[in-house]
Amino acid sequence: MATTTSPNVFESRVGGITVRGQAHSLSAWFVLALRLMMGLAFLNAGLSKLLAAEPFSAAGYLQFGVNPASPLAGMYAWMAATPWFVSFVDIAVPFGQVAIGLGLIVGLLTRLAAFFGAMMMFMFYFGNWSVEHGLINGDFAYMLVFLAVAAFGAGHILGLDAKVEQIKLDGVPLIEKYPRLSYILG
Secondary structure (H helix, E strand, C coil), X not given: CCCCCCXXXXXXXXXXXXXXXXXXXXXXXXXXXXXXXXXXXXXXXXXXXXXXXXXXXXXXXXXXXXXXXXXXXXXXXXXXXXXXXXXXXXXXXXHHXXXXXXXXXXXXXXXXXXXXXXXXXXXXXXXXXXXXXXXXXXXXXXXXXXXXXXXXXXXXXXXXXXXXXXXXXXXXXHHHHCHHHHHCCC
């Protein structure tokens, strides 16, 4: 096993507070494992909905599955009472899960996929709203895993994002020509 001799140092400043860390040489493998784990989980969740004997419908969850104690219970009630929105969710959830899963597995548009995965987990967190054992539950933890996958640029680790960024347009790598692509690639 080869290790790098120079440490991978990362630093961020938000709201006047600076945090600094140093990743272990094995960190890339764990970031890759997180990306693949979440990709496989979401691909499986989406395919199970798409391939089920009965068509997927979010109506039951939105009407009866949302915890009434959730701070967003009113929003979920509106969703359940709005037929066009239920129809949208019926398509967006399974196809979104498949797209997120595939994006993470192959490492393409990884930050975009992770963002939408985190948003989905955010919605599940408030829909399921189970805080009797504290504010942190599985939905919240998965949301943070998605955010970590995005933050660590997991698409660069054995993923297609690193290759896409280097595609040359007019002799200039895509990511240099369009640096804002770093918000969705990586």
